[in-house]
Amino acid sequence: MSSMNRTLRALLASGVAVLMAFAAMLPAASARVVATGGTGTAIRLTGKCSDFLPSERFPANDGYYTYLSWNKSYVYLGWLGGDTYGGDNRMAAFDLNPGKVDPVQNYAGGYWDKHPSGMADYILQLSGSYKAFDSRQDTTWHVLTQHPTYIENVNGSATCGKGVLAKDVFEEAQIPWTMFRGAFDKNPGQSVNYTVPSKTYPNGKPWALYMWYSYGYPSATSYGAMPGSHPLETKIGACPAKNTGNPCSQKSPAPYEFKVQLRCPGVKLQVSPNAYCKNTVLPVV
Secondary structure (H helix, E strand, O other), rough: HHHHHHHHHHHHHHOOOOOHHHHEHHHHHEEOOOOOOOOOOOOOOOOOHOOOOOOHHHHHHOOOEEOOOOOOOEEEEEEOOOOOOOOEEEEEEEEOOOOOOOOOEEEOOOEEEOOOOOOOOOOEEEEOOEEEEEEEEEEEEEEEEOOOOEEEOOOOOOHHOOOOOOOOEEEEEEEEHHHHHOEEEOOOOOOEEOOOOOOOOOOOOOOEEEEEEEEOOOOOOOEEEEEEOOOOOOOOOOOOOOOOOOOHHHOOOOOOOOOEEEOOOOOOOOOHHHOOOOOOOOOOO
C-alpha cells in the first residue's frame, strides 16, 4: 500500500469518527408521535393532553380547552374539562362551505338560526351513552357511524399544563377525511340535491369548526364553546356577565346561538393550527 493510500484511509477513518461523535451529541428523536398541524405523521390517542402540542390547543369558554390537529388522513380533536365523569356531550361541528347560507338544522345545543352562513355540515357527538358522526341532509341528520375512534381519560392528565385540575376529563377523537361525504341540500324547486363538497384531502378549500359541551334532551344546554366569546367583547376563555358571543355556562342567552367560527383556509401541512386558523364573526342573516 502506498504512502498516499494509507494517508487517505487514515483521513477517511478520522472523518467517520468525527461524524459519529457529532451524531452522539444530537438529542434523541421524540417517541411522541404528533401531527403538528399536519406533519404527515399520526397522533397516537393515549388519553393525555401531551398527544397534542401547545400550538394545537385552543381556549374555550368557561376556562376549558379544546385541541385541533390534522394530517393527510385524519383530523384530530380533543376536549379538556366539562363534567367530571364525561357524561355530557363533547361536540364538534364542521362547516365545509363557510360563507354559504345553508338550511338550518340545529343539533345538541348548537344553534345557527340567525347565522345560517355558518351552518354545520357534519357533527361529531361523544357522550357517556351515545357516540355518532352525522352528515346534514338538508334539514335533517344522517348517522354515518356510531363507532368513531375516541378515547376518554376521566382522571385528566398531569401533562395538560398549568391550571388544569387532576379531576378534569380529557377526551380525544380522530375522524378520517374520507368520512366527510354525503351531506347535501335540496335545490329549491328541483328534485336534484346539491351535494356539500367533501373534504377529500387535499382540496385547498376553507373549512370551519365549532367545539362545545352540552347536556339535556331534546332541548340541550350548551357551554364551554370554542371559539370563545365574541373576540371584540372580552378575553377568550372567560365567560362575561353579558355574553353576546358563543355559548358559555348559564350566561348564554337561549337558544345558545353560535356567532363565531374557527375558520381554516385549508388543510395545509407543517403549520401551527392556532396561527393558521382564525376566529371569524358570522353575519346575521
